[in-house]
Amino acid sequence: MGISRLTLFLAVQLLWLPSCGLFVGEPSLPSLEDVAEARADEAEDWQLLEQAWLASSENTFNPLQTVAALRLDHPDSVRLAIFEQDLQGEHLGAAQTRDLAEALYLQAPTALNTYLWARVVDDPARRDSLLVEALDLDDELVDARVLQIASAAFAGQTDVINDLLGLIGDHPGSASAWRLLGTLAPLFDRRDLAHAAAETEPWSPFDSENRATFAEARRALQDGAHEHALVKSHELPQGESQTINLQVAIFAAMGKADVGLQVLDEFLEENPNDLVAVFNRALLLREYLNRADEATAELERFLQLDAEFGGADLMRRMQAELWLGRGPQS
Numbered sequence: 001m002g003i004s005r006l007t008l009f010l011a012v013q014l015l016w017l018p019s020c021g022l023f024v025g026e027p028s029l030p031s032l033e034d035v036a037e038a039r040a041d042e043a044e045d046w047q048l049l050e051q052a053w054l055a056s057s058e059n060t061f062n063p064l065q066t067v068a069a070l071r072l073d074h075p076d077s078v079r080l081a082i083f084e085q086d087l088q089g090e091h092l093g094a095a096q097t098r099d100l101a102e103a104l105y106l107q108a109p110t111a112l113n114t115y116l117w118a119r120v121v122d123d124p125a126r127r128d129s130l131l132v133e134a135l136d137l138d139d140e141l142v143d144a145r146v147l148q149i150a151s152a153a154f155a156g157q158t159d160v161i162n163d164l165l166g167l168i169g170d171h172p173g174s175a176s177a178w179r180l181l182g183t184l185a186p187l188f189d190r191r192d193l194a195h196a197a198a199e200t201e202p203w204s205p206f207d208s209e210n211r212a213t214f215a216e217a218r219r220a221l222q223d224g225a226h227e228h229a230l231v232k233s234h235e236l237p238q239g240e241s242q243t244i245n246l247q248v249a250i251f252a253a254m255g256k257a258d259v260g261l262q263v264l265d266e267f268l269e270e271n272p273n274d275l276v277a278v279f280n281r282a283l284l285l286r287e288y289l290n291r292a293d294e295a296t297a298e299l300e301r302f303l304q305l306d307a308e309f310g311g312a313d314l315m316r317r318m319q320a321e322l323w324l325g326r327g328p329q330s
Contacts, residue, residue, distance in 0.1 A: 001060065027165040030172035031198050038173025039203075048176035049079045049204060056087060064091055078112060078143055085116055094120070094310040103131075111138035118147065127151065144169070153184055161188055173243045175203040182215070186222055196221060210236055217246060226254045239267070245276050248284070273309060278302045279316045299324055 056063035067084045086141035087098040098120045105117040111134045118130035134144040153160040168177045182197030198215040229250050236243040244267045251260035264281045279302050286295035299320045
């Protein structure tokens with residue numbers, strides 16, 4: 001069946017769909033034993049990523065310098081390159097990170113540099129062309145193919161699950177592919193695949209406990225086990241954006257949108273520019289509490305914050321524009 005951008009977006013936020021069986025003729029998932037074997041084959045690269053994380057955590061004054069030094073010694077590590085770029089985004093901001101990626105691409109348009117530029121480029125059409133270019137240079141650059149599938153999904157294409165399952169079958173050790181499956185599966189009425197993806201967590205040792213707990217809480221929410229999801233959410237770091245927004249989704253699913261709104265309001269007092277929280281507040285007001293006028297003001301604030309600071313994902317920005325009657329823009 002087709003899936004519109006609006007349907008896809010709303011499902012990403014707070015709505016979860018019931019499960020169904022395997023589609024006839026779709027690729028089968030590798031076993032957990034296959035996944036474990038693939039992880040073992042890539043153990044050195046995961047250890048390098050852990051080393052980078054520990055080094056950056058210890059050098060709080062200049063974590064980017066520490067990771068850049070590691071990158072010089074390991075220029076072909078895709079995971080390390082992604083970690084460095086994410087760290088740049090955290091410490092330098094989105095605009096400077098884009099400038100650095102573009103400069104690196106222009107200086108040396110390798111497959112990896114082309115993919116890194118695609119990760120942060122603003123224009124979806126340019127991103128897609130860069131991904132094609134990266135894969136032409138290296139058709140084994142799995143993370144580029146994962147991003148390509150993600151882009152197709154958010155553009156409304158319906159054959160992405162089969163493509164993603166095929167990719168996972170060929171590369172069972174791809175954390176990014178499994179995590180994309182965990183994100184997309186509920187949107188296509190595939191709780192079975194969401195469960196399978198959650199079972200592969202954790203992937204990285206430095207975020208293993210929280211990521212696994214978050215995955216379990218999300219899975220419980222999908223299954224309608226709202227109380228269990230709430231209990232698991234309290235095992236996560238309290239007061240952080242990801243935890244707060246998960247708890248808000250749980251309260252909304254429990255029919256307690258007013259409680260979710262109170263949680264968001266308390267969080268926003270200390271974090272007034274948190275884009276996800278501002279958007280979710282508008283979502284609660286509009287879709288759950290029938291307070292459309294207040295929601296409109298919140299959506300305007302969301303877009304203003306994004307224009308000033310950046311950082312909003314395309315789907316939230318597009319949805320805000322649609323709700324404000326401006327039509328989708330990219």
